[in-house]
Amino acid sequence: MLNKLAAVLLAFAVPCAAAQDYPHKPVRLIVPFPPGGSVDLVARLVGKGLQDALKQPFVVDNKPGASGNVGAAYVAKAPPDGYTLLVGSAGVFAANQFLYANPPFDPLRAFAPIMRIVDQPNILVVGPKSPVRSVNELIALAKARPGKLGFGSASVGSAQHFSTEIFMQQAGVELLHVPYKGGAPALVDLMGGQIDMLFDTSPTALPYARSGKLRALAITGRQRSPLLPDVPTMKEAGLPDFEVVTWTGIAAPAGTPQAVIDRLNAAIKTALRGELRRQLEETSLIPVGDSPEAFREFMRKDADIYARLVKAAKIKPQ
Secondary structure, X not given: OHHHHHHHHHHXXXXXXXXXXXXXXXXXXXXXXXXXXXXXXXXXXXXXHHHHHHOOOEEEEEOOOHHHHHHHHHHHOOOOOXXXXXXXXXXXXXXXXXXXXXXXXXXXXXXXXXXEEEEEEEEEEEOOOOOOOOHHHHHHHHHHOOOOOEEEEOOOOOHHXXXXXXXXXXXXXXXXXXXXXXXXXXXXXXXXXXXXXEEEEHHHHHHHHHHOOOEEEEEOOOOOOOOOOOOOEOOOOOOOOOOOEEEEEEEEEOOOOHHHHHHHHHHXXXXXXXXXXXXXXXXXXXXXXXXXXXXXXXXXXXXXXXXXXXXXXXXXXX
């Protein structure tokens, strides 16, 4: 009886000791998209916060491909020791499983959620030489040229893609999808006039909108951004049912000790009470900082929403 009790206590003590010692070497933050996008920005800011809190380097490693699946699958197969983490968007954590005929992982089985870090609205932007100056003008032009106006996205099934699918449904227009390998290349082509519009993530679109390199028509959140106070919400611009807020979260491979998950969650929460919060908010990101359990439930509910959107938009799995 005493031997069994000792074994139970030892099994409990080992993860706790590991968590107290964690991290004792550099940690990799895998971003499944190219540098320059909003997920990459969040990863670098959070990595700096974790490095300050836990006194070890948190190094961002970009592994783009297949709408984020390449980098996410890499993390899913990594040792569950807390030294390889995934910083991803709603695509890899919720949507992609419905966009691929043979998805390489099931998000809720493959990952141990740590935290939903931020929410973020998108900004509807057009190029600086576009004749369009309002959402109503954009809708009128799209109806006059059905299927001719090109919209960019970071990839099939990205936040930009789904935002535009919802826009097409609610505005009653048909647009041409031009997917890219990340949001940054789409922004470059929008500024160059190769595409006509883009629902881009707010942190990446914001500086271009404020400098006049892009024209912001509307923001997809429930309220205006204090950083773009003259830009209306989509509801104010004439689509009363339009509200889209995307998000970025962090997770570890399934099987990572709960004590390590909790230590990471607590460290990010501490960082979110200081300089990290200011840095996120000044790029129009909305800090969340929820628990691992709340993030898992949010992933489950968001997956249900994306399943319905994929079906309604008649997007065929690749």
